[in-house]
Amino acid sequence: MRFVVMIKATADSEAGVMPSEQLLADMGRFNEELVKAGVMQAGEGLHPSAKGARVRFSGRTRTVMDGPFAETKELIAGFWIWQCASLQEAIEWVKRCPNPMPGDSEIEIRQVFEAEDFGEAFTPELREQEERLRAQIAGQSAAG
Structure with a gap:
C-alpha cells in the first residue's frame, strides 16, 4: 500500500x-532510515502558500486564487510518499519521526488509491493508459 x-x-x-x-x-537521518527500509519513495518540503495558487472549478469556469491562504491548519508544509504493508506500519514510522516543526505539529497519513480500488469503472483501456503513463514518468525520472 x-x-x-x-x-x-x-x-x-x-x-x-x-x-x-x-x-x-x-x-536527514530519519529519511535515511526510511530509504534503507524500502519505505520512502519520495519526500519534499513545500514553500509557503503565499507563493502558491489555487484553481477553483465550477462547471466550465476556472477561477485562480493567489496565496496566501487563511486556514494554516488546512495547509501542507511537506510530504512523503511511502510504501507500507498497512496504515499501522505508516503510523509506527510517523511516531519515530522527529517533530517537524518547532512547538506543536501534526502529520496526516492518507492511503493512495491503487488501480484495483476503482473496480469495473477502471477499464482495461484505462489501465493500459495508466501503465503507459507510469512507464513514461519512470523513464523521464531515470533520464533526468
Whole structure:
C-alpha cells in the first residue's frame, strides 16, 4: 500500500521560517532510515502558500486564487510518499519521526488509491493508459 504522509503547516512555516540545522540533520537521518527500509519513495518540503495558487472549478469556469491562504491548519508544509504493508506500519514510522516543526505539529497519513480500488469503472483501456503513463514518468525520472 502506498501512503501520502503530509506535514501540516504552522504559522512559522507559512511565514517562511526555515528549519534549523539540527532539524535538517535529524530529518536527514530519519529519511535515511526510511530509504534503507524500502519505505520512502519520495519526500519534499513545500514553500509557503503565499507563493502558491489555487484553481477553483465550477462547471466550465476556472477561477485562480493567489496565496496566501487563511486556514494554516488546512495547509501542507511537506510530504512523503511511502510504501507500507498497512496504515499501522505508516503510523509506527510517523511516531519515530522527529517533530517537524518547532512547538506543536501534526502529520496526516492518507492511503493512495491503487488501480484495483476503482473496480469495473477502471477499464482495461484505462489501465493500459495508466501503465503507459507510469512507464513514461519512470523513464523521464531515470533520464533526468
